[in-house]
Amino acid sequence: xxxxxxxxxxxxxxxxxxxxxxxxxxxxxxxxxxxxxxxxxxxxxxxxxxxxxxxxxxxxxxxxxxxxxxxxxxxxxxxxxxxxxxxxxxxxxxxxxxxxxxxxxxxxxxxxxxxxxxxxxxxxxxxxxxxxxxxxxxxxxxxxxxxxxxxxxxxxxxxxxxxxxxxxxxxxxxxxxxxxxxxxxxxxxxx
Numbered sequence: 001x002x003x004x005x006x007x008x009x010x011x012x013x014x015x016x017x018x019x020x021x022x023x024x025x026x027x028x029x030x031x032x033x034x035x036x037x038x039x040x041x042x043x044x045x046x047x048x049x050x051x052x053x054x055x056x057x058x059x060x061x062x063x064x065x066x067x068x069x070x071x072x073x074x075x076x077x078x079x080x081x082x083x084x085x086x087x088x089x090x091x092x093x094x095x096x097x098x099x100x101x102x103x104x105x106x107x108x109x110x111x112x113x114x115x116x117x118x119x120x121x122x123x124x125x126x127x128x129x130x131x132x133x134x135x136x137x138x139x140x141x142x143x144x145x146x147x148x149x150x151x152x153x154x155x156x157x158x159x160x161x162x163x164x165x166x167x168x169x170x171x172x173x174x175x176x177x178x179x180x181x182x183x184x185x186x187x188x189x190x191x
Contacts, residue, residue: 037128038160052154057170061100064170065113067092069138069177071184077143085137092136093117095172106151106162106173128163135175143179150182151175157187 038046070090072078078086086092098113107130114121114135122134132149133139140148151162152174158165167173176185 038164043160043164046158046160050156050158052156054154054168054170057168059169061102061104061169062097063100063109063167063173064095064097065109065173065175066094066096067114067119067135067175069136071179072138072143072147072177075143075147075179077147077179082138082142090177092119100167104167106153106165106167109167109173110151110162110175126163129161130163132162132175135177138177143177146181147177147179149175150178150185150187152187155186157182 068091069086073083073086073088073090093113096113096117098109098116100109100112105127107127110121110132111127113119119135120137121132122139123130123132125131135149150157151165152158153165153167153171155172178185178187182188
């Protein structure tokens, strides 16, 4: 069981771009930074390296979230029964507007939104370092050994866990299924 958990953690770290935006000179090696809780200073440094700043943020605490699996639908890897439970266009949830409390993370938003919309989600870990195993009954490895769930905020794929990414007003979150370690959805860090 421990070996499977360790393999899953390494996989999600690879999916999330590993440590491309972790601060230099830290004690992280390999992929362990993704499954470790970053200090506030390390998190600020990681955010500086790739965060996209929006020009016009709303006055209230709202953000938008989408959940998509277009690459899975197009992969040819899913069974007919699996295809029958997923939307044909691969859009599970589109631009869903939600309010949040100060300090909310991407994972907080995701957990709340799937509950509100009665979308299946399964994860391991905890709210600070969650690992998303499946959403809408689509799981890691369903489309091959490089497939699973990842996230982006305002078009940027952070290399740290979604449980540590604090949302700001107007942020656009996308929870995306990849079949090729992110390359098929625009994250080319590992390629």
